[in-house]
Amino acid sequence: MSLPEFLSGINGLLGLQIPLLVFSVLSAVIVILLFAMPVGGICTYIERKVAADMQERVGPNRVGPIGILQFFADGIKMFLKEDTIPKNADRFLFNLAPSLVTAGSLGAFALVPFSKYVIGADLDIGVFYVMALGSLVSLGILLGAWASDNKWSLLGGMRGAAQIVSYEIPLGISVLSVVVVSGSMSMFGIVDAQAWPGSGQGGGHFWNVFHNPFLFINFFIYFTAALAECNRTPFDLPEAESELVSGFNTEFSGMRFGLYALSEFADAILFACIATAIFLGGWNLPFVDLSSIDPGIKIGEASLTPLIQTLLMMSVFLAKVSLLVFIVMWIRWTLPRLRVDQLMDLCWKYLIPISFVNLFLAAIWVWVFDGRSLLQLLGLSLGIGG
């Protein structure tokens, strides 16, 4: 699907014209209220619980059973807090920055293929578009930091932007190696090519992580760079509380701070989703093909098969995503923060050269073995599947 097709698809779907503007604004608000806010909120709760477990504490336990409603209380607090703007702040940019950050991280969710039938927009340029939207985040961080008129904010913002711009390169290169293997940039196409080899007609080459040794290494490069992209420990220098108070969001309070916090979690989830889709096979499992499961349950005329398949695929996808998010939290409470020079060394001296070499070798692998994965080659030599 190309972008104009998608746009006219929206048009055809609704058959509306100018009211569409009202509709899209409303639906954006609804998506944010109904999806992003609770997910972000639940993430803060889980993060606190995980942190407590790591440190042998109890964690939030007052609001609701085992503190499960804590995020609700936090959200209300966020709404009701006094919304302050520093006297010398640049008001226009101060208001603009959080929205840019949020737009960058939420806009990319349209491209996440949750299941074979649940994907907002399957664009031709899927992964490329996701990376492009990510660039709005660094812009928002930099502008917000400048607008705050606070030296800690500015230092944090500078660090954040430099870090995101640098780590976008290994991130992009490792994504590119997946594109080389899959021969497609559409998220759906990439996931669909990762089916279990033997099953069904055609079959795929199984998860891209195990496609060849070079992609295996590139997965870890992607994961490291993604951690840096969403400012998570050990790369949380932009908001290092022991050096910079709270970094680029020092001066933000109330709902604006809420947007920053939300987009940080949304970023973490987004990168976990992308990693799942392009490296870990999305909804694909070993040995079974979920799209061939047919329990044959019907309600009247309508078959429930697509619904059941969708639910299975989504739960597989979300299970992988939550595993990755858990690992991100685990890393946060285990590793110390890097120094700035170590951060840049890691990116420019190690990640970028290694990912380039891997990209090159992965391309050679595709050329030599005609795009077959390690598993398919093994299957061929043993005379099964393939």
Next chain:
Amino acid sequence: MSGLANNLNVYLSLAAIFFGLGLLTALTRKNSIGIFMGVELMLNGAGLNFVAFNAFLKDRSDGWLHGQVFSLFIIILAAIEAAVALAIVLRFFGSKQTIDPDVAVGLRG
């Protein structure tokens, strides 16, 4: 007239506006970075022209993407230009403590 999206003049007019205002920016700013931004604006106008003409191209006998490829090259060259120009600006600021291009007259005989 078949809607704004299929009207070539919309795209060309915006490209012309970009070019004119970019020229104005580049000529009037007393600030190297401002001049640089004007140049970026003009380059974008040119790129938009290429893509617009490409989309409405009538004779498609030998491929139909030349405009888009040219626009892609413009974007790439703009990136190189940004790197070099801003390096020069920072270097100039380091030695003169200003980025007013009128001060850069060291080569005048």
Next chain:
Amino acid sequence: MTFVDFFVGFCFLLGALSAVVVAFHPNILYAAVALVFSLLSVAGLYGALGADFLAAAQLIIYVGGIIVVILFAVMMSEDVYKNRGVGGWKGFFAPFIISVAVLWALLKLVNQANWPRIDVPVREHTVEAIGRALVGPYALVFQYVAIVLLAGLIGAVVIARPHYHEKSSGSNLE
């Protein structure tokens, strides 16, 4: 008026307005932010014209790269921010006349010319076609651009890096 029409109109207005801000706003930082929006509107129009690959490239290179570098340069040197950028009327008058003349001529040309064109633009899948064009008819240009890019990057590093023979005040080399 379909959604694409609305989208194109919105991008046109956004682009024109923000280009005006880029040209006339005295604060260079606001001009840079306005430049972001004009680049975004160009990306939107690329999308509407069916050049989705270019739209994403525009976003990732301009907004993610060039603008961030410009903002860095603006924020790193105090003079840049204090330098209001626009001189008095003396330095403004002649360029203004020239630019308005160019703009007028271009707009007149756009509105009067009768281009050999088709009525509805072709909006097809471009990614594969661009890829094939880059390794086919444009392979040599592509390689050339790669070399220029490498040379430009090395040049930028050489220019920007501190010269060791200069008596710099010591510890700021890190």
